[in-house]
Amino acid sequence: IPENYRDEFHLEALSVKYRTDVFEISSASAYWSRHEPLIQDASESWSTGLGLPSYGPGNGGIGAAYADEDNQSHQTTEELRVASVGDTRLKWLVGYFYSDFESGWDIIFPSQTGAAVFGSNNLFSYYSPFKILQQSGFGELTYNITEPFAITVGARRYHYSAPVGLDQYGALTATVVTNTSEKDQGVTPKASLSYQFDKNLLVYATAAKGFRPGGGTGPVPTSGPLSCEAQLMVEYGSKGFVNGPISFNSDSVWSYELGEKWRSSDNRFSVNASGYFESWVGVQQVNALSSCGYVYTASVGDAHVYGGEIEARAIVVRDLEASANVTYSHAALVSSTLIDAGFNPGTPIQQVPRWSASASLAYHHDLTGDVSLTARAESTYVGSRTDETFATNTLPSYDLTNIRGGFEGERWSAVLFVNNVADKRALLNNITQDAVNLATFNRVAVSQPRTTGIDLNYKFK
Numbered sequence: 001i002p003e004n005y006r007d008e009f010h011l012e013a014l015s016v017k018y019r020t021d022v023f024e025i026s027s028a029s030a031y032w033s034r035h036e037p038l039i040q041d042a043s044e045s046w047s048t049g050l051g052l053p054s055y056g057p058g059n060g061g062i063g064a065a066y067a068d069e070d071n072q073s074h075q076t077t078e079e080l081r082v083a084s085v086g087d088t089r090l091k092w093l094v095g096y097f098y099s100d101f102e103s104g105w106d107i108i109f110p111s112q113t114g115a116a117v118f119g120s121n122n123l124f125s126y127y128s129p130f131k132i133l134q135q136s137g138f139g140e141l142t143y144n145i146t147e148p149f150a151i152t153v154g155a156r157r158y159h160y161s162a163p164v165g166l167d168q169y170g171a172l173t174a175t176v177v178t179n180t181s182e183k184d185q186g187v188t189p190k191a192s193l194s195y196q197f198d199k200n201l202l203v204y205a206t207a208a209k210g211f212r213p214g215g216g217t218g219p220v221p222t223s224g225p226l227s228c229e230a231q232l233m234v235e236y237g238s239k240g241f242v243n244g245p246i247s248f249n250s251d252s253v254w255s256y257e258l259g260e261k262w263r264s265s266d267n268r269f270s271v272n273a274s275g276y277f278e279s280w281v282g283v284q285q286v287n288a289l290s291s292c293g294y295v296y297t298a299s300v301g302d303a304h305v306y307g308g309e310i311e312a313r314a315i316v317v318r319d320l321e322a323s324a325n326v327t328y329s330h331a332a333l334v335s336s337t338l339i340d341a342g343f344n345p346g347t348p349i350q351q352v353p354r355w356s357a358s359a360s361l362a363y364h365h366d367l368t369g370d371v372s373l374t375a376r377a378e379s380t381y382v383g384s385r386t387d388e389t390f391a392t393n394t395l396p397s398y399d400l401t402n403i404r405g406g407f408e409g410e411r412w413s414a415v416l417f418v419n420n421v422a423d424k425r426a427l428l429n430n431i432t433q434d435a436v437n438l439a440t441f442n443r444v445a446v447s448q449p450r451t452t453g454i455d456l457n458y459k460f461k
Contacts, residue, residue, distance in 0.1 A: 001041040001066040008035045019085065026081045033074040040067040042109060042435035046123060049293050049436035050172075050225055065111040065123060067434035073103035091142040093154075099134040109170065109435060118171035118225075124435075125170045128246070130216040132162040140190070148196040159185040164216035164247045173224040182214040182247045202261045211252040212284060217245060217297040220289065226436060228292040235287075235338045248297045251282040253305075268315040278305040285350055286388040286432070287338065293436030295388060300343040301336040305329060305352075324359040342392055351429065353383035353397070367407075374415065375405035387430040390437040398426035400447060404455075411459040416452075423450035 013030040042065045046052075081095040108125040115121045140154030161183040169175040192206035222229040259274030280303040288295050307329035314322050331349035360378035367373055379401040387393050401422060406415030426447035433443065 001039060001043065001064055003039050003041055005038040006036070009033075022085065024083050024085050026083075028077075028079045030077045031075070034072070036069075036071040038069050038071075040069065040434045041065075042067050042433070045293075045433050045435035045438055046109070046111070048438050048440065052117070065109060065114070065435070067107055067109055069105075069107040069434060071103065071105060073101070075099065075101040089144045092140070094139040095137070097134070097136045097138070099132075101134075102129075102131040104129045107434060114171060120171040122170050124168075124172045124221075126166060126168040128164070128166050128216060130162065130164055132160055132213060132215060134158065134160040134213065150194045150196075152190070152192045152194070154190040156188045156190075157186075158188065158211070159183075160213045160250075162213060162215050162247075166216075166246045168221070171224075172226055173221040178246060180247050182216075182249065184211075184214065184250045186211070186252075188252075200263050200265060204257075204259055204261075206257045207254070209252060209254050211250055214248050214250040214284075215297075216247050220245060220294050220296050221292070226292050226294070228289045228294055231289050231291040245296050245298060248284055249282055249299050251280065251284050251299060253278050253280045270313045271310070272312075273308070273310040275308040276306065280305060280349075282337075283333065283349065285343065287343070288388050288391055288437065290391055290439070293390060293433070293438060295432050295437065298338065300338055301333045301345075303331060303333045303349055305331040305349070319363055319365045321362045321364075322360070323362075324357070326355070326357045328355055330354065348386050350386050350388060350392075353385045355381070355383040355397075357381045370409050372408050373405075374408055374413075375403075377401070377403045382426075389430045389432050389442045390439050393430055393442060395427045395429065395444075398424065398447070400424060400426060406455075413455070413457045415455045417455060419451045420447060420449060425449075 009032065011030065011032040013028070015029075016027045018025045046065045076099070078098045079095060081093060083093040084091050105126075105128040107127075109123040111121050111123050113121075114123050136156050136158040138154065138156040140152065142150055142152040144150045161181065163179065163181045166176065166178045168177075188209040188211060190206070190208040192204060192208075194202060194204040196202050220228045220232070222232065255276060255278045257274055257276040259272070261270075261272045263270035282299040283301060283303045284297055285300045286295050287298050287300060307327065309325060309327040311325035312323065316322050329352055331352040333343060333345055333347045333349070335345060336343045336347075358378065358380040360376060363373070363375040365373045379399060381397065381399040383397045385395055387395055400420050402417065402419045403421055404415050404417035406413065408415075424447065428445045428447060431443040431445055
């Protein structure tokens, strides 16, 4: 089946600022909408998952089957801030944040010959509307105890509510209609100390708490030919859990960071470095049910993350600047909520590479008073990491290089670019099947091939 895909996105935004001698008021409003209709071939998935002899129309096969998916979503956000102005020992900020997000995940799995095998050409259909309303108030104070020594404290009071609905039916599953709500509230504090030894060296220490909202997850059938009930009972047996989960809880993290920012007196060199430790509670991860080929998002346990980053910049010669950074991150579970699900203590957190790095060379030369020649070459490296489809997979490391060069004036620029110069096929992340996941193959999103083009820009004012 041809896998047609379209993605249409609209964004409107408005920014307003008002400033006095004492404070500044700023407002940032935005609304976006997105429509993603797509077709995904599911013939082999259903035939293999159901143990049918063929996915052709003959031999008792299921015929040409596909997923017809229609995703529509939109979001409204508003952030209002009032902050002090001026170079005073006490600086302050207060604000309010609002977000209203809504989506409708509507998907059907028709089959040309499903009726001959299961009594209906509608193999599996579900509609799962999801809405999340978030509100928070926040504030922050910074006080210079001495001119070089400053302390910052802040907090955010948050609340969110996320109703989740599910309407599931078809030949391969019983009709299921459920409604639930995921909600949470709390306070996330922040504190930091900084010391400015001189104008070229700053050291700091920060402790802060953050969270991610919970939400809805894909339906997991507990009846019909592809029932996942048996494996769910194993994983949640001690809790007597057998129903297919349709939501997951929020997670939270405490982060502790120590770092420095240094630059040379002539501003030709700079080095920023930091080390961090994070305690992550209730980590949201994708869990694969290999017995039935379905995945769902759940809180799989707690994790510790630690590592460091160093970033350097240097003006090599006039007009030529080099920069590089290297990041190390060790992220793994220290406890597990699920039973016998492959998420044991020591299991790496998905999509977190141990090593990543980037390097670039940038050239800028004034040809005349109005026109400059610009050029840039950059290369990024991402180490191996894990991801989930039928089971946990390891995605290999990759590096990609981009180059660009052209001319720019005060209000315009014309730049030629070549992305992915070596035309590499990097494996970015696994894509779970809309139908059932199979042990025989994985779908993988790959990097865009070598792409050449031109960027033309003009600023009207």
